[in-house]
Amino acid sequence: MTLPKIFRTIINMGHNRPDEHVPRRVLREIQTQEEAAEILIGWVQLLVICLFGTLYLIAPRAEGGNLGHNFVPMALVGYLLFTLAKLFLAHRQLLPNWLIILSILIDVSMLLGIIFSYHIQYLQHPSFYLKSPTFLYLFLFIALRSLRFDARYVLFTGAVAVVGWIGMLGYALFSDMDGMLITRNYVTYITSDSILIGAELDKIFVIIAVTIILTLMLLRGRSLLFTAVKEQTATQQLQRFFSDDVARSITDSDEVMQAGEGELRDAAIMLVDVRGFTRISADLAPELTIQILADYQSIVVPLIEKAGGSVDKFLGDGILATFGAVTVIENPAARALEAAESIILTMAEKSHAFTELGWPEPFRIGVAVDFGRVMVGVIGVHDRLEFTVIGDAVNRTAKLEDANKAQQSCLVTSKTCFERAVEDGFTPGSRTDHRIGVPVAGLPDPIDIVVWPEPERRA
Template sequence: MTKLPPFLSPFTPDAKRMAGLPARARAAVHRQEDRSEQLIGWIQLGVVATFAILYAAAPTTDLMTGFASLVPAALALYFLFTIVRLRLSYRIHLPDWYLGLSAVTDVALLLTLIWSFHLQYDQPAPFYLKAPTMLYLFIFIALRALRFDPRYVLRTGILAALGWGVLVVYAMMAGAGMPVTRDYVEYLTSNTVLLGGEFDKMITILMVTVILTVALMRGRRLLLRAMAEESAHYELSRYFPPEIAARITAADGTVAAGAADQVRCTVLNADIRGFTPLSERLSAAALIGLLNDYQDRMAGVIEAHGGTVDRVFGDGVLATFGASKRLSDHAARAIDCAAAIPAMIDAWNAERAARGEPPIRVGVALATGPLTVGAIGRGKRLDYTLVGEAVNLSAKLEKHTKVEGCRVLCDTATLTDARAQGWRGEPARHCPAARVAGVDRPLDLAVLG
């Protein structure tokens, strides 16, 4: 079987691209197609109204007696078909066979009306070939472009060209005498057929069809590619912070291992205290439900203060302020966020107590410093990672909250940066020269709650 060149084969590549999209992306494409069909239906309704007005305004002759009921009946059927099509477009996804029938109906009705002109004006059959109404064929072809699917434009254009060819053949066979001429003046001033002129019309119909088809193929490729990238961004945002996902999908080139940025930011570490014995008392479903609820509530508070949840590991949450997205007041935001977490936990525990569930205790710690955010890995497997002393220190400080008997703790670097950024609060108390496990020097700390 001969393989068609790419510009003449819009079907298989499009099907492959559609099949490669996730179900929700395909559903979005179908919704857009449904809205296009609704618009097409309204335009068709306007077209049939125009046809009815033109027919009513045209003169009739005695020759129209046997034909008088045909055109009005065709217009009435077309109007009914259009109304049904419009109503269905708001209720269901119109099947391909129905859209094909719609194209056939459009072209058949227009060509029938054009064919009737020689009867309306009491002229030989070649008379209708000069009717300017044939330009409406281009309206029907262009109308299919609203769906952004080249198949329907191609189908309608081919039907229009073939239909016009049938009218030309009928005019030659039904014309009195010798209806074919090569004289352009005679063609314009008499009821004769100029084959070259009719051939030009058919070529023009086909060329407009091909141009629109190619343009729609290119546009649809871009549409499906955009849908695929949007879907990829959605999937990435489920595994990466939204800001990181946006940077990946918006990158000018492919993100490679080693790509990195360094920025001063604040890191927040939070952890459920006594989680291991608590988890041993819960069923698997209850444990997962607890973690989902905890992580959802934590993410809500963090994101409300402009932070980004970078890692979630069981009962632990690692968030950054100013790493994924630049923040000039990262430390001030982080302190406000850390101070809001105990209030959120208290409200949650009140709900849990009402259900007879044990309370949750959470430790939160902040550390500020330079952080490297970059892609690591090899081959096709990459991961975004956070590297810096502040990451490790915040984790150690979170464990040290137990030693200090507090829920929220930060280092003095965070407190200093926050005050420089406009924070006007005061810590509950200071912990000078504190010895933190895993840190080889004394640290000045501040208890925030």
């Protein structure tokens, strides 16, 4: 395969990659990470060239360094200009593959060119440059490419370095054979122009080994990166369907959640319901119904979350929320009733907005709150799970909301929950009515309840 074909193959390696099954939102996040990595590489290259240039300027000159022409300053200036141009482009867009490959070629060529120039500068046999410590910078350029989490560029940099050093070795071997000596004696190698083949093979082997190790590391790292980005985007998507607390409890779990797992907690349960929704929405256009639901939920949900609650699920026009179930909080009953009052008053103030949208009568809601021990956990089957709360408190709250309609009130809670909230510091913000021995459909015995009358609505 010719060199141009090799370059084209490397450039096109990304077109049929195994990442194609990854969701586009994940690939976009990976691309963002790669853009940031290429910018970081540019800044590191700029730092390296500045440090190299500074050391070159302040370091004492080696004796005999002014015999031949010195190419180092020109090489450094040219590399500095190229690095600045590439860094400027990296800040504006994702660099194309061909430019990254060109950058790698320039990196290695610049370094090998400087090393090659030493025998000209010092008027020595070409074998002279094989002993230059500047050779170590090759590993810096190889390692630098690992910042992008793309093994292709590490492999290519290592391959260019190996080919370049073999070329340097070949030039030294076949240039003026009478003036140099291939030796197996290390002392002779150090103290003369002779070449120790074993030493050069060691250098090539180490370049290859470092390249392979970094490549394997990047392959593992890239797999972990994709997994991490998938989980990050999955968490972000979960937070759109669940509250933050629920999403975190799922993604931060030490073990994979299984159906039937749960934890008992004392919590307050809230159920919010739109009065007459089924009857009224039957005569409305579907898109208007969805709009009204979205506006209503956008008002209620932030008030729940502000008080420390978590939305468990949306039940059509109903909203089931918990306080202290998913995450343990202080005074859950008090917080739930405070949130309930805030919801009632806010929705009363904004009732006119729903009338303007097309709701044919005053927009009214009902809220029920109760407190008790619930099971927080996972139900369902292995391939279809649901994170929810179950228990008597949840069932009683649903029954209380039915009683709320019968009592013609807007907010209802059990006497037990109300007293618990008052003990925890809750003070009703509006008039309440205590009703004793109220029969509630679905409950075996009458219970004592506390209700709030309908608030006045803005004209």
